[in-house]
Amino acid sequence: MVRTTKAVARRIPLHMLREHPSLHWPPGIEPNPAWAGPSPEVPEPTKIVLKKVELAAEKEGGSHLVLIGEYDGNPYRTTLAVDDPALLPNLHGTLRRCVGETIAAIGAHRISRELRLV
Helix, strand or coil: CCCCCCCCCCCCCCEEHHHCCCCCCCCCCCCCCCCECCCCCCCCHHHCEEEEEEEECCCCCCCEEEEEEEECCEEEEEEECCCCHHHHHHHHHHHHCCCCCEHHHHHCCEECCCCCEC
8 A cells, every 4th residue: 555645753652661761670670679479580671471460559659560571481570660659650650561571671761751551
């Protein structure tokens, strides 16, 4: 099919989730806490499949996300905070749409500056 309209360039370019300046990607790598699970083995963070994302609030440390993933049939969990707390609800919505994908695949998604999937 022939395109009849011209593509319009975005004023603000998209970038990958793992490259967002307010995130410390991937989860489970410093400064985020390591993935913790029933096994003493610490899995490779990019091979974990995301199963659940929860928004948690702390009294002193601010809000953060609790990520629950699965690696080799075992559940693992970690937390993920952002430098700008105003972006946390958008990140929560974005990661909820990515449940079932590996952390590596999630990091490759194109997002807007506000951490929304495009």
